[in-house]
Amino acid sequence: MSQTDSYDDTYTESQVIMTTVKIIAPFTLTYGMFMSLHGADTPGGSFQGGAIIGVTVLMLAFAFGIEPTRQWLKNSFVVGLVTGGVTIFIATGLATMALGGSFLEYDAFSETFGIAHYWGMEAIEVGGVALIVAGVVITLFFATAAGFTPERNRREDEPLEGVSDDD
Template sequence: MSRAESYDDTYTESQVIMTSVKIIAPFILTYGMFMSLHGADTPGGSFQGGAIIGVTVLMLAFAFGIEPTRRWLKNSFIVGLVTGGVTIFIATGLATIALGGNFLEYDQFTEAFGIAHYWGMEAIEVGGVALIVAGIVITLFFATAAGFTPEHRENDGLETEVKDDD
């Protein structure tokens, strides 16, 4: 038996796991969003909240299959998460520079707009860090799940033919 024939990538449905994930996923997603939204006020934060949000997608992929989840969650959406997070982070920092302060000097928002510097920190925490972390966790999972399988080697044209001389 060749290495390509011994590789098994079969997804097996489990009604117990699928039902459990359907019940638990909304609560975990809500908890991740709660941690992200309260990142500047309470223990935890946007990094942990973003990781929990990303892991919710991983849990769905384990329950319903990695490829169906990858097709459901378009690549452009994941790229949009990360890009949006980076854009918010940089825009908040550049806005403070434009207002005459240093990069991410939130006090400039208080002086210019009369709002608490707290909102600048929230923009970074919720809009920046949580989106970036969630997108990166999902991206790394899908990249790892794709792996380096014999099919990938054949598609890359790197497969060297191995012959059995039995």
């Protein structure tokens, strides 16, 4: 393929797809949150729930366009999802250490506060894993959608391949 050839990647709206996504997206988002909130209790859990939440954003991007979705869902929000999940995970582990237990030893919560160790696990499952998975799914999709071009990976002082100063 020569440099003059290009793909037509113009976005075309489909009223059927847009209407279907408008109807289905609230249900998939609700189901993803349901799965996340039942992280340690039922089959499924926060990993699957986070994946469903992330895929709901992908569905919106396919229906309404990748760039409009990327502009609507700010990069700082997606980074905040992953960072918040990691922060909750680490904070829960450090809290158990501060209470005299090992890292993520949930029994320290029940000994100190009189609450079941279940709540420490829920903090990790819902607050940590679901946020991280949803953020990573969205990030990988936007990174893949941006594509890879040699120009994007090239330093500014490097010439393009196949292009000489004589041209």
